[in-house]
Amino acid sequence: MTDYDEENRGQFHFSSRRGWMNDINAPVYYRGVYHLYFQHAPNSLVWDTMHWGHATSTDLVHWQQQPNALDPAVHPGDLWSGGGVVDTANASGLKNGDDDPIIVYSGTNGVTVFYSLDGGTTFSTYADGRKVVTPGGTSRDPKVFWDPVSETWGMVVWSDEGGNGVDFSVSTNLLDWTFATRFTADWLFECPNFIRMPLGDDHHWVLHAASGKYVVGDWDGTTFRTDWTGPERINQTETFAGAGYYAGLTFENVPDGRIVSMAWQGENKGSVWTGNASFPVDFTLHDTPDGLRVFSTPIPEIALLRTSSETLENRTVEDGTQQLAAGDTYELEATIDVREATRFTLRIGRDLVYDVAAGMLEDAKFPPVDGKLELRLLVDRDQLDVFGNDGAIYQSYNLRPTELELVAEGRVHVDTLTVHQLGSIWR
Incomplete structure (x- = not known):
């Protein structure tokens, strides 16, 4: 080691x-x-x-x-x-x-x-x-x-x-x-x-x-x-x-x-x-x-670390849970339609809760644009960085990542969701 x-x-x-x-x-x-x-x-x-x-x-x-x-x-x-x-x-x-x-x-x-x-x-x-x-x-x-x-x-x-x-x-x-x-x-x-x-x-x-x-x-x-x-x-x-x-x-x-x-x-x-x-x-x-x-x-240079990518498209989750394959060092990019949802939760070692009526992710104001959210996560073993709507949202947490799940209350439509596996910077 x-x-x-x-x-x-x-x-x-x-x-x-x-x-x-x-x-x-x-x-x-x-x-x-x-x-x-x-x-x-x-x-x-x-x-x-x-x-x-x-x-x-x-x-x-x-x-x-x-x-x-x-x-x-x-x-x-x-x-x-x-x-x-x-x-x-x-x-x-x-x-x-x-x-x-x-x-x-x-x-x-x-x-x-x-x-x-x-x-x-x-x-x-x-x-x-x-x-x-x-x-x-x-x-x-x-x-x-x-x-x-x-x-x-x-x-x-x-x-x-x-x-x-x-x-x-x-x-x-x-x-x-x-x-x-x-x-x-x-x-x-x-x-x-x-x-x-x-x-x-x-x-x-x-x-x-x-x-x-x-x-x-x-x-x-x-x-x-x-x-x-x-x-x-x-x-x-x-x-x-x-x-x-x-x-x-x-x-x-x-x-x-x-x-x-x-x-x-x-x-x-x-x-x-x-x-x-x-x-x-x-x-x-x-x-x-x-x-x-x-x-x-x-920074866009993060693309230098991508080793593989997998995309999920046009998936609806209604009052239920969607398992998402991830890992412990990855970048997630998603467009999520929340017009028919009450709330959704991303479970990833902690619960990131989005309340549709309040337009809030945790305690941050995060209004949808044309009914949709642009989300981006950086997961690095015990680090999580959350970005939303081209940078209006920026949140950082320490956690131990678990299997990634999307839990829907109401009807959540995932337009696209891409997981990029990221390699190590330690040469």
């Missing part, structure tokens, strides 16, 4: 070969390689002294774990969560050689800067660890972003000064920062992310917390403003540190402006490892009848 063969180890969700992992850190793309850094205690199965683990991929699907990128024996400060950028314009002046600097930000109660001049493999400490931003109160989790309108860099850092909120600072060189403004909200706790997202010919800014709660607004180069009175949720499950979804970040420097996100899933563990990353999703912004919403869809 190899380290990746334990019966509950996800086969297409990244996890560390050994030790503890939690928050996603500084995901970046550089010269054909995706770099995933993550909170890591390499010699423990529980949270302990933090390192930055490191994994790389050329397709966002198959990951190879690398030596740790930040190590407390070498790099000063608390090496807690943070973001990173690729300094393609050498705004920092740190470039020395052929590679563009990759700059990452970490630390608690003040932000410390580390930089790589070898494509993200090894990192040096900037200015002997001098704090470049120090918010009031308790603070952590810096995230840096680029604003092409004001042509400045911005940094968002969580702190509890006066309550939950974030400090925004701005810079032209990624090293010297000026405080700009503060945005507060009760829900805005830990690991903030700030994303410029296109919608048609316009752009909006999305601010989300570790929980995946978010608001949409505008950024004028120094200040974030929103008219939202409360947040929506990227992942419509109960989210908290250690849950099935937490502390997501988006990759920087991805070609074509694509917005790819990964998060921490903390409930799964084995004999030598604890925690894993979510399967990557593409974020898109949509104008819905309820307002602007962030949709999440599995």
Whole structure:
């Protein structure tokens, strides 16, 4: 048995070969390689002294774990969560050689800067660890972003000064920062992310917390403003540190402006490892009848893992149960007509219940489109990700999969249902 063969180890969700992992850190793309850094205690199965683990991929699907990128024996400060950028314009002046600097930000109660001049493999400490931003109160989790309108860099850092909120600072060189403004909200706790997202010919800014709660607004180069009175949720499950979804970040420097996100899933563990990353999703912004919403869809590269497919068509289940052949690592795509149904349940180690009258899947609003639902499931041993209506629904659970069943109350018509068996990412 190899380290990746334990019966509950996800086969297409990244996890560390050994030790503890939690928050996603500084995901970046550089010269054909995706770099995933993550909170890591390499010699423990529980949270302990933090390192930055490191994994790389050329397709966002198959990951190879690398030596740790930040190590407390070498790099000063608390090496807690943070973001990173690729300094393609050498705004920092740190470039020395052929590679563009990759700059990452970490630390608690003040932000410390580390930089790589070898494509993200090894990192040096900037200015002997001098704090470049120090918010009031308790603070952590810096995230840096680029604003092409004001042509400045911005940094968002969580702190509890006066309550939950974030400090925004701005810079032209990624090293010297000026405080700009503060945005507060009760829900805005830990690991903030700030994303410029296109919608048609316009752009909006999305601010989300570790929980995946978010608001949409505008950024004028120094200040974030929103008219939202409360947040929506990227992942419509109960989210908290250690849950099935937490502390997501988006990759920087991805070609074509694509917005790819990964998060921490903390409930799964084995004999030598604890925690894993979510399967990557593409974020898109949509104008819905309820307002602007962030949709999440599995990255199309998942097709690289499909080993075989089987399709069921034109099947009606009336007040009964339909057994569905599946397995323990697969992708399911289904179009289900619910116009003559009261409710239906997908049994898969837990019951996913859809209430037709309420238009709800579990506690998430999920209205049919022309009487039909588009459902997509990713099942990976002990992980389940649920997507609906092209990404309007995104839910993540930890479970032990059982045989898949569809239980109908009333008349449920399955237009099509395809099960793709998925191979392992562990080469």
